[in-house]
Amino acid sequence: MYLCAVIYEKTENMAGYIVEDERKVTTVRLAEMKRQGKRIAMLTSYDYSMAQIVDQAGVDVILVGDSAGNVMAGNQTTIPVTLDEMIYHGRCVARGVKRALVVCDMPFGTYHASRQSAVENAVRLMQGSGVDALKLEGGGDIVEMIRGIISAGIPVMGHLGLTPQSVHKFGGYGLRAAEEAEAERLFADALALQDAGCFALVLEKIPSALTERVCSALDIPVIGIGAGPADGQVLVVHDMLGMNRGFSPKFLRRYADLFSSITNAVGHYVGDVKSGDFPNENERY
Numbered sequence: 001m002y003l004c005a006v007i008y009e010k011t012e013n014m015a016g017y018i019v020e021d022e023r024k025v026t027t028v029r030l031a032e033m034k035r036q037g038k039r040i041a042m043l044t045s046y047d048y049s050m051a052q053i054v055d056q057a058g059v060d061v062i063l064v065g066d067s068a069g070n071v072m073a074g075n076q077t078t079i080p081v082t083l084d085e086m087i088y089h090g091r092c093v094a095r096g097v098k099r100a101l102v103v104c105d106m107p108f109g110t111y112h113a114s115r116q117s118a119v120e121n122a123v124r125l126m127q128g129s130g131v132d133a134l135k136l137e138g139g140g141d142i143v144e145m146i147r148g149i150i151s152a153g154i155p156v157m158g159h160l161g162l163t164p165q166s167v168h169k170f171g172g173y174g175l176r177a178a179e180e181a182e183a184e185r186l187f188a189d190a191l192a193l194q195d196a197g198c199f200a201l202v203l204e205k206i207p208s209a210l211t212e213r214v215c216s217a218l219d220i221p222v223i224g225i226g227a228g229p230a231d232g233q234v235l236v237v238h239d240m241l242g243m244n245r246g247f248s249p250k251f252l253r254r255y256a257d258l259f260s261s262i263t264n265a266v267g268h269y270v271g272d273v274k275s276g277d278f279p280n281e282n283e284r285y
């Protein structure tokens with residue numbers, strides 16, 4: 001047993017910080033975890049400092065999500081995110097991580113035109129960022145591209161259900177696959193992605209019963225977000241840390257209220273500067 005407390009001294013509040021295996025997480029290790037019934041903890045990160053913290057706290061997989069376009073850049077959708085921006089975020093995160101598997105999103109429009117351009121963009125993203133694997137949104141329509149990317153030696157994570165890059169096609173961010181026909185399509189897509197060689201699959205915002213069915217049918221790990229119990233869970237780190245007050249879907253559990261903590265700290269700093277209390281005698285040369 002390895003405790004994260006080896007890195008940071010364990011405190012009363014550090015419940016659940018037990019890392020059983022300190023080796024670098026690989027796609028092979030994730031498959032083992034599924035076979036052994038060990039759940040996978042995944043969170044997003046977009047920069048070096050956050051990635052270091054998330055990694056040292058014991059997360060198994062760090063996703064450099066194109067949700068960077070929302071939480072880092074303030075866009076309404078992930079559509080404006082570019083390959084160069086993902087290379088930048090991926091590189092920042094990869095530098096901060098020792099243990100977790102680092103997966104980076106291929107952004108909108110970089111993997112649909114042809115198998116060849118998908119492989120070229122995937123190679124550019126891998127080489128430029130230093131991440132361990134890529135994630136692509138979609139099912140049967142992109143299986144050919146996924147096969148090409150995997151044949152270039154790049155591990156691919158699939159993503160089905162609510163796929164935010166297709167928000168305009170869906171007309172919003174509502175629950176997906178609630179109707180039988182769409183649920184059957186999603187189930188077939190999940191099998192197709194496993195067959196194409198994906199090492200794991202994210203299911204976003206679908207009914208819990210469908211997630212359960214996909215988890216039992218697939219050998220690869222299934223990671224849920226708003227999809228009920230699965231082989232693992234993923235959340236956007238800014239959301240679970242309470243940095244984003246305007247976003248509170250039913251599936252989100254907040255583990256901190258950093259919006260309040262940071263506002264409070266910054267407010268104190270401003271007050272101290274204005275009053276002349278900072279810097280004091282001990283804070284100067």
Ligand code: KIV
Nearest residue numbers: 044065066067202234
């Ligand atoms: O971009 C992202 O953060 C994601 C997760 C929500 C799965 O794709």
